[in-house]
Amino acid sequence: xxxxxxxxxxxxxxxxxxxxxxxxxxxxxxxxxxxxxxxxxxxxxxxxxxxxxxxxxxxxxxxxxxxxxxxxxxxxxxxxxxxxxxxxxxxxxxxxxxxxxxxxxxxxxxxxxxxxxxxxxxxxxxxxxxxxxxxxxxxxxxxxxxxxxxxxxxxxxxxxxxxx
Numbered sequence: 550x551x552x553x554x555x556x557x558x559x560x561x562x563x564x565x566x567x568x569x570x571x572x573x574x575x576x577x578x579x580x581x582x583x584x585x586x587x588x589x590x591x592x593x594x595x596x597x598x599x600x601x602x603x604x605x606x607x608x609x610x611x612x613x614x615x616x617x618x619x620x621x622x623x624x625x626x627x628x629x630x631x632x633x634x635x636x637x638x639x640x641x642x643x644x645x646x647x648x649x650x651x652x653x654x655x656x657x658x659x660x661x662x663x664x665x666x667x668x669x670x671x672x673x674x675x676x677x678x679x680x681x682x683x684x685x686x687x688x689x690x691x692x693x694x695x696x697x698x699x700x701x702x703x704x705x706x707x708x709x710x711x712x713x
Contacts, residue, residue, distance in 0.1 A: 574609055575599040580709035588615040592696070594710040601711040604665075604690040604697060610710075611662040618655040624648055630695040633702050644688055651681030665689040 574595035582589045594601060595609040627648055631641045651673050655661065662674040669686025672679055683689060694701070701707045 577601050578710040580706045582706055590614045604693055607667050609662060609664040610696060613660050614655050617657055620652055620654050623652050634694055634700055636691055647683060663692060
């Protein structure tokens with residue numbers, strides 16, 4: 550079940566090439582997510598100091614999708630990952646409403662990026678355009694934890710993102 554949620558979520562995300570903020574950051578690592586023989590997405594992680602230390606630092610995760618992905622699948626996959634990470638159900642329900650209002654339908658080659666600044670404010674970019682801003686450090690860190698937490702359902706992908 551963990552893999553299914555992660556696969557769907559990965560089918561939803563982007564590549565940092567679509568975020569203007571990346572010009573001031575450095576690529577830490579990159580990872581391709583595949584399911585069986587299907588390419589789902591290519592992801593890249595950026596920070597201001599060329600290394601990932603913790604979710605407290607400024608971070609950008611960029612995902613370039615290699616498939617069309619309906620919005621509802623992204624939302625459901627994100628919720629599934631938060632459940633796997635054992636976030637409280639009431640927080641997950643609130644966050645679900647937030648991402649449901651922001652996340653668009655994804656087409657092949659679309660880029661969806663998430664940037665968290667040092668104050669914890671999170672910003673979603675879709676094909677280089679700001680589509681949502683969340684002023685919640687807790688949300689920002691929970692979203693990034695899907696890929697960057699030590700408890701992620703995809704430890705090999707995490708390893709490629711944080712240890713090039």
